[in-house]
Amino acid sequence: MPQAQDTAIDVRGLTKRFGDRVAVDHVDITMPRGQVWGFLGPNGSGKTTTIRMLCGLLRADEGSGTCLGYDIIRQSRQIKRDVGYMTQKFSYWEDLTIRENLEFVANLYGIPKRKTVVDRTLEDLGLTSRQKQLAGTLSGGWKQRLALAACTLHSPKMLMLDEPTAGVDPQARRDFWDQIHRLSSQGLTVLVSTHYMDEAERCDQIVYIAYGKLMTQGRVDDIITQSGLYTFIAEGAGVRDLMERLRGKPGAEHVAYFGNALHVSGSDLSALQSLIAAEGRAPGVAWRQERPNLEDVFIHLMGKSGGGQ
Amino acid sequence: MFSALRRIGAILLKEFIQMRRDRLTFGMMILVPVIQLTLFGFAINSDPRHLPTLLYLEDDSTVVRSLTAGLQTSSYFDIKGRVFSAAEATEKLQSGDAAFVVTVPAGFTRAFLRGDRPQILIEADASDPSAASNAVGMISQIAQSALKQDLKGPWAGLQQTPPPVDIVIHRMYNPEGISQYNIVPGLLGVILTMTMIMITSIAMTRETERGNMENLLAMPARPWEVMVGKIVPYVGVGLIQTAIVLVAAVWLFQVPFVGDPWLLALGVGLFIIANLAVGFTFSTIARSQMQAMQMTFFFFLPSMLLSGFMFPFRGMPDWAQMIGQIFPLTHFLRIVRGVMLKGADWQAMWPNIWPILIFIVVAAAVAMLRYRSTLD
Numbered sequence: 001m002p003q004a005q006d007t008a009i010d011v012r013g014l015t016k017r018f019g020d021r022v023a024v025d026h027v028d029i030t031m032p033r034g035q036v037w038g039f040l041g042p043n044g045s046g047k048t049t050t051i052r053m054l055c056g057l058l059r060a061d062e063g064s065g066t067c068l069g070y071d072i073i074r075q076s077r078q079i080k081r082d083v084g085y086m087t088q089k090f091s092y093w094e095d096l097t098i099r100e101n102l103e104f105v106a107n108l109y110g111i112p113k114r115k116t117v118v119d120r121t122l123e124d125l126g127l128t129s130r131q132k133q134l135a136g137t138l139s140g141g142w143k144q145r146l147a148l149a150a151c152t153l154h155s156p157k158m159l160m161l162d163e164p165t166a167g168v169d170p171q172a173r174r175d176f177w178d179q180i181h182r183l184s185s186q187g188l189t190v191l192v193s194t195h196y197m198d199e200a201e202r203c204d205q206i207v208y209i210a211y212g213k214l215m216t217q218g219r220v221d222d223i224i225t226q227s228g229l230y231t232f233i234a235e236g237a238g239v240r241d242l243m244e245r246l247r248g249k250p251g252a253e254h255v256a257y258f259g260n261a262l263h264v265s266g267s268d269l270s271a272l273q274s275l276i277a278a279e280g281r282a283p284g285v286a287w288r289q290e291r292p293n294l295e296d297v298f299i300h301l302m303g304k305s306g307g308g309q
Numbered sequence: 310m311f312s313a314l315r316r317i318g319a320i321l322l323k324e325f326i327q328m329r330r331d332r333l334t335f336g337m338m339i340l341v342p343v344i345q346l347t348l349f350g351f352a353i354n355s356d357p358r359h360l361p362t363l364l365y366l367e368d369d370s371t372v373v374r375s376l377t378a379g380l381q382t383s384s385y386f387d388i389k390g391r392v393f394s395a396a397e398a399t400e401k402l403q404s405g406d407a408a409f410v411v412t413v414p415a416g417f418t419r420a421f422l423r424g425d426r427p428q429i430l431i432e433a434d435a436s437d438p439s440a441a442s443n444a445v446g447m448i449s450q451i452a453q454s455a456l457k458q459d460l461k462g463p464w465a466g467l468q469q470t471p472p473p474v475d476i477v478i479h480r481m482y483n484p485e486g487i488s489q490y491n492i493v494p495g496l497l498g499v500i501l502t503m504t505m506i507m508i509t510s511i512a513m514t515r516e517t518e519r520g521n522m523e524n525l526l527a528m529p530a531r532p533w534e535v536m537v538g539k540i541v542p543y544v545g546v547g548l549i550q551t552a553i554v555l556v557a558a559v560w561l562f563q564v565p566f567v568g569d570p571w572l573l574a575l576g577v578g579l580f581i582i583a584n585l586a587v588g589f590t591f592s593t594i595a596r597s598q599m600q601a602m603q604m605t606f607f608f609f610l611p612s613m614l615l616s617g618f619m620f621p622f623r624g625m626p627d628w629a630q631m632i633g634q635i636f637p638l639t640h641f642l643r644i645v646r647g648v649m650l651k652g653a654d655w656q657a658m659w660p661n662i663w664p665i666l667i668f669i670v671v672a673a674a675v676a677m678l679r680y681r682s683t684l685d
Binding site: 090 | 519520521523524526527528529530531685
């Protein structure tokens with residue numbers, strides 16, 4: 001067990017129910033400080049609920065543990081003081097100006113030298129000239145940058161970002177991740193949920209949740225290796241006809257398109273090979289075996305978890 | 310043609326499904342007619358009877374007893390007891406304990422039997438002209454017919470005109486029966502109820518709707534800090550509204566202001582807080598601004614109808630009066646009318662202050678119980 005001061009999050013058996021539905025089902029997470037961890041899983045898998053429980057916005061029905069050394073049930077006030085939480089949807093005040101939003105946050109946290117801090121933040125953001133613009137008039141990418149600046153204003157020890165890059169263009173997404181790595185190198189612990197595989201690969205570790213249950217966690221490479229999955233890729237003109245022929249056949253646990261390439265994966269190598277030999281022939285189609293990528297593994301995990309409710 | 314019907318049918322079906330899902334709106338559609346029918350059909354009565362009446366008797370005799378019995382049986386007056394000084398009579402009228410005080414002066418019976426047409430004084434609380442007018446209009450007739458029975462034998466000659474007693478009516482607080490005197494101060498209460506509840510409940514629900522609440526809750530602010538921070542600005546709004554209405558009342562409508570402004574300020578302050586507490590409570594229940602509006606309306610409608618603003622409070626049956634007593638508006642109307650028109654003092658108004666205090670405590674407790682510092 002790591003020491004408390006090295007551990008950002010240490011929770012056991014975290015469970016949350018909404019009525020009859022179990023949104024999060026006995027999740028254990030131990031996350032060291034100073035890393036960037038990715039939270040992955042399909043929609044409705046309990047990522048947001050887990051993050052909300054960790055930062056004190058929801059009370060866990062079962063389970064216990066600490067976040068930044070504070071008890072997640074009893075010390076949510078201390079957690080809120082040291083955590084910066086960025087909601088999935090832009091949740092700053094659209095009818096306040098950029099500056100007013102930052103000043104409100106600075107005031108609420110009692111940040112000393114408020115004006116200087118806000119001025120510097122505006123400058124870092126490149127928004128000094130637009131500080132009197134209403135936050136609601138910003139574009140998606142700028143809103144997200146403002147939100148990140150606002151939730152790091154009080155110098156938190158940890159950031160929890162709930163799908164921060166949803167609906168943001170690729171360039172803004174890259175800039176955002178550069179910013180996250182910059183913050184991380186300054187010692188900040190970051191937990192970020194995402195649907196993008198390229199973002200997952202920029203994390204030190206990932207945690208995969210499906211339907212409330214923690215399916216796997218670890219480094220991207222390890223997760224791929226541990227999956228025991230074999231993947232064959234077909235490319236070429238006649239590939240569209242192959243999908244229906246291969247799907248559901250013994251050996252092919254998953255058949256999915258990635259761009260215009262067809263990925264067929266399974267954990268039994270010989271069954272997979274004989275299936276492709278028998279059914280995989282089509283005009284202009286070439287097959288090759290490759291190391292499965294993260295998405296192959298996730299589709300595999302999603303299938304294993306039994307699908308959604 | 311058929312395809313148009315099919316499309317209309319599809320939209321129709323969708324509307325019905327949505328209507329059924331939105332339970333608050335559905336409830337309003339059913340409850341509003343029921344409430345209105347009950348209130349207008351059973352509770353509201355523009356010819357109030359059984360008005361509390363006190364007697365100040367300096368003379369007591371069979372004749373006087375016939376007179377008081379006549380008042381009682383007329384069903385307009387409900388004789389509640391006696392007062393023993395003119396000061397006590399004024400006090401009871403100020404506090405609203407009595408709507409009428411009937412004064413029979415010393416030597417009344419002798420003068421009456423001599424045929425001297427002695428005077429009877431009737432002081433009526435005319436601050437609400439419509440509540441008092443019917444009873445006042447009936448009183449001469451009631452008195453004459455009651456006394457007729459005593460004018461037998463040797464006194465039968467007194468039965469002729471002119472009537473054997475001279476009834477003097479003092480319409481207290483509003484001698485000319487100007488309805489603005491009653492309505493304009495009352496409007497202050499109605500305006501504050503409407504706007505205070507609506508503004509707070511909507512302002513709070515808007516934050517939930519827009520997702521700001523999640524952000525606010527993720528920051529280290531305690532529930533009571535949020536509540537106080539959100540309510541105080543609207544206290545200011547309420548005070549500005551009060552100033553506007555009072556200035557208009559005094560300068561534009563020439564409504565008299567005879568009482569203690571500080572007593573009224575206390576009443577206004579408590580009343581604003583009571584309404585803000587209701588608004589805050591609604592905001593913890595409503596899931597959208599629309600629902601907050603509907604709940605405001607739900608509270609406002611019976612408040613206005615049962616408080617005595619639109620219709621005389623005493624004209625309502627007991628059950629409606631009991632419901633009416635719950636609303637802060639009922640008590641506030643008595644305070645604002647009592648202070649402005651009657652010059653009522655602290656003691657006279659205390660019976661209307663404590664119900665508002667209790668209302669505040671209950672509403673704030675519900676609000677705090679309902680308010681969550683988490684998203685659960």
